[in-house]
Amino acid sequence: MRPQARRLSVLGVVIAFAVALLSACSLPDDTTPSLAAPAQPRDVGNLTFAVITHASAGDEFWDRVQSGARQAGSDYGVTVQYSSSPDPGQQSLLVDQAVASHVDGLVVSLANPDGLETSVRAAVAAGIPVVTINSGLDVWKKFGAITHIGQSESIAGKAAGERLKAEGATNAICVIHEAGNVGLEQRCAAAAQGMGGRMRNVQVDVTNPTAVASTIKASLQHDPTIDAVLTLQGAVAVQAVQAAREAYSRATIATFDLSTDVLKDIIAGRISFAIDQQPYVQGYLGITALYLHAINGNDIGGGEPIYSGPSFVTKDNAQQVLQYAARGTR
Amino acid sequence: MSDGAVVTRPTTDERLTPTSWVTRLLRRPAVSAGIAALVIFVFFSVTTQSFASSAGIATWLESAATIGIMAVPVGLLMTAGEFDLSAGVMVGFSGLVTGVLTTHYGVNVWLSMALSAVACLAVGVLNGMLVTRTRLPSFIVTLGTFFVLQGVNLALLKAIIGQVSIQGMNRVPGFRDVQWLLASRTSIFGMQVQASVWWWVAVVALGTWVLTRTRYGNWIYAVGGAFESAREVGVPVKRTKVALFTATAGCGWLVGQISLFRFGTAQSSSGIGLELIFIICAVVGGCVMTGGVGSAIGPALGALIYGMANLGIVYAGWDNNWLKAFLGVMLLLAVLLNNYIRERAEGLR
Numbered sequence: 001m002r003p004q005a006r007r008l009s010v011l012g013v014v015i016a017f018a019v020a021l022l023s024a025c026s027l028p029d030d031t032t033p034s035l036a037a038p039a040q041p042r043d044v045g046n047l048t049f050a051v052i053t054h055a056s057a058g059d060e061f062w063d064r065v066q067s068g069a070r071q072a073g074s075d076y077g078v079t080v081q082y083s084s085s086p087d088p089g090q091q092s093l094l095v096d097q098a099v100a101s102h103v104d105g106l107v108v109s110l111a112n113p114d115g116l117e118t119s120v121r122a123a124v125a126a127g128i129p130v131v132t133i134n135s136g137l138d139v140w141k142k143f144g145a146i147t148h149i150g151q152s153e154s155i156a157g158k159a160a161g162e163r164l165k166a167e168g169a170t171n172a173i174c175v176i177h178e179a180g181n182v183g184l185e186q187r188c189a190a191a192a193q194g195m196g197g198r199m200r201n202v203q204v205d206v207t208n209p210t211a212v213a214s215t216i217k218a219s220l221q222h223d224p225t226i227d228a229v230l231t232l233q234g235a236v237a238v239q240a241v242q243a244a245r246e247a248y249s250r251a252t253i254a255t256f257d258l259s260t261d262v263l264k265d266i267i268a269g270r271i272s273f274a275i276d277q278q279p280y281v282q283g284y285l286g287i288t289a290l291y292l293h294a295i296n297g298n299d300i301g302g303g304e305p306i307y308s309g310p311s312f313v314t315k316d317n318a319q320q321v322l323q324y325a326a327r328g329t330r
Numbered sequence: 331m332s333d334g335a336v337v338t339r340p341t342t343d344e345r346l347t348p349t350s351w352v353t354r355l356l357r358r359p360a361v362s363a364g365i366a367a368l369v370i371f372v373f374f375s376v377t378t379q380s381f382a383s384s385a386g387i388a389t390w391l392e393s394a395a396t397i398g399i400m401a402v403p404v405g406l407l408m409t410a411g412e413f414d415l416s417a418g419v420m421v422g423f424s425g426l427v428t429g430v431l432t433t434h435y436g437v438n439v440w441l442s443m444a445l446s447a448v449a450c451l452a453v454g455v456l457n458g459m460l461v462t463r464t465r466l467p468s469f470i471v472t473l474g475t476f477f478v479l480q481g482v483n484l485a486l487l488k489a490i491i492g493q494v495s496i497q498g499m500n501r502v503p504g505f506r507d508v509q510w511l512l513a514s515r516t517s518i519f520g521m522q523v524q525a526s527v528w529w530w531v532a533v534v535a536l537g538t539w540v541l542t543r544t545r546y547g548n549w550i551y552a553v554g555g556a557f558e559s560a561r562e563v564g565v566p567v568k569r570t571k572v573a574l575f576t577a578t579a580g581c582g583w584l585v586g587q588i589s590l591f592r593f594g595t596a597q598s599s600s601g602i603g604l605e606l607i608f609i610i611c612a613v614v615g616g617c618v619m620t621g622g623v624g625s626a627i628g629p630a631l632g633a634l635i636y637g638m639a640n641l642g643i644v645y646a647g648w649d650n651n652w653l654k655a656f657l658g659v660m661l662l663l664a665v666l667l668n669n670y671i672r673e674r675a676e677g678l679r
Contacts, residue, residue, distance in 0.1 A: 063488070
């Protein structure tokens with residue numbers, strides 16, 4: 001009836017919503033900022049740790065990292081704040097925000113080390129203990145982190161390549177599902193090195209399942225001598241199985257990372273093996289490292305990184321792993 | 331005022347009798363896309379071995395089909411002067427609803443599909459009502475629903491099943507029956523054609539029929555070409571737009587179901603980003619962003635170009651990191667070409 005009035009009321013709702021959001025975002029300020037010397041045992045009830053990763057929303061792998069971190073948080077009775085952004089600029093803003101709200105420790109993944117260097121160094125300079133997880137093996141020491149918890153992409157990739165070679169692979173494709181992720185490129189490069197034969201990278205877009213399957217299928221049709229497909233994510237592996245069947249290809253399929261469907265395919269013999277870097281461990285140990293540092297001044301790792309994987313899942317142990325995967329922790 | 335309608339509707343051509351059939355053909359918005367599709371087909375057929383093989387054709391047809399089913403209603407919506415940015419994430423939403431209902435709650439598979447359809451259509455109606463009632467730009471309204479659905483897909487899924495992707499779908503009772511309908515293969519001329527291709531053809535045929543043979547089709551051109559005039563002559567402008575938003579959501583539902591039963595999984599990130607691909611296909615197919623000009627076959631040809639380019643690059647053994655750059659160039663060329671042809675056609679009159 002009266003558009004002006006209605007428009008005003010809509011505006012009011014929008015403003016109220018924005019204010020509510022902003023106040024929710026600034027909650028961390030409530031925790032008491034305490035920058036005590038790390039060597040002194042402290043009241044653990046007040047500890048708040050921030051976990052800031054480069055995950056895009058809804059990624060299965062990072063979901064498990066988050067579960068691990070939250071489990072550690074509730075086991076130790078500390079507050080865990082999880083946030084993420086695949087954009088390095090956004091991710092460093094999240095780090096800056098955590099530093100500004102005086103968290104007691106920071107777990108951060110360094111998929112793009114250069115993009116985060118300034119923010120992580122600033123956190124270290126502000127006296128906040130930092131642990132890097134997942135990506136950042138080459139730089140964590142330089143940035144001043146306590147330790148790094150993750151899988152060496154080169155060790156894992158090489159192991160995958162060697163295993164493929166043992167299964168007789170000579171001409172493989174490596175399916176990259178996330179453009180611009182340095183870690184994925186490293187995995188493929190190391191796998192190619194480990195395998196020795198020919199390995200070519202194929203880029204797919206993980207948000208469009210049809211395109212993923214048809215791109216793999218087209219690659220197999222283009223070159224029928226391809227005898228192995230290495231995927232870097234569980235869901236992509238399941239689609240590779242279907243693509244290979246439809247292209248009448250007998251290629252061996254192997255993958256990084258797990259899901260229930262991957263495990264069932266391993267049990268059924270459609271996927272040869274999966275390399276599990278145990279994301280749950282990365283989240284759990286990240287918080288553990290900060291907790292030990294906070295309550296007892298311990299630095300774990302002894303100046304070296306801590307490897308969370310690789311752990312191979314094959315037909316022999318898939319059944320056992322399946323029950324953990326079903327509840328979203330492996 | 332009526333320039334858009336005149337350009338696209340061949341029925342008014344008797345006023346322009348002196349023009350040659352070539353000019354008349356070129357004025358049709360979809361023709362440039364058809365020419366581009368032909369050029370791309372010939373190019374990859376000549377330069378690669380497997381592109382024009384039966385297996386190759388079946389593969390890129392499927393890649394084009396799921397995009398094409400959505401590009402048609404998105405193109406019609408654009409013809410009526412509106413956007414739907416929630417179209418991509420709707421695909422994910424549709425599959426996730428069915429997936430959760432069947433794998434988590436054990437609901438009958440057909441009933442789950444119906445409930446998922448109801449949910450999708452409701453979002454479509456909501457989009458339409460919000461746009462027509464508030465008169466806000468659909469870009470903003472559907473950007474809102476896009477983000478809401480993206481959040482719902484992730485948060486609700488995580489809250490209900492504790493994971494971020496549907497697992498174990500292919501062990502649901504009745505899965506194979508639905509798969510026969512939505513994701514089976516038919517052998518034609520040695521090609522294993524996916525069912526999605528038939529659905530695509532059906533959507534294009536339906537869209538073309540509505541647009542060219544029904545009163546409703548005239549309304550679509552009218553609301554997009556001259557909104558106020560259309561309203562003054564009694565076109566039910568709101569109903570037309572709400573119906574189009576609902577149709578887009580309905581097609582999103584269809585693609586979501588096809589994808590779910592084809593691959594046996596849906597992820598909370600499924601479909602994000604596809605909305606822009608649909609818009610690209612519609613524009614490449616000759617739909618004009620400001621409304622009033624468009625067709626159903628044009629966006630389908632746009633999707634065909636996308637599918638061919640997507641896999642042609644793989645068959646050619648090129649680095650497929652270039653795909654997006656290639657699509658961008660195609661988009662710009664298509665827009666420039668359409669613009670040129672439209673100016674020529676209007677100048678000639």
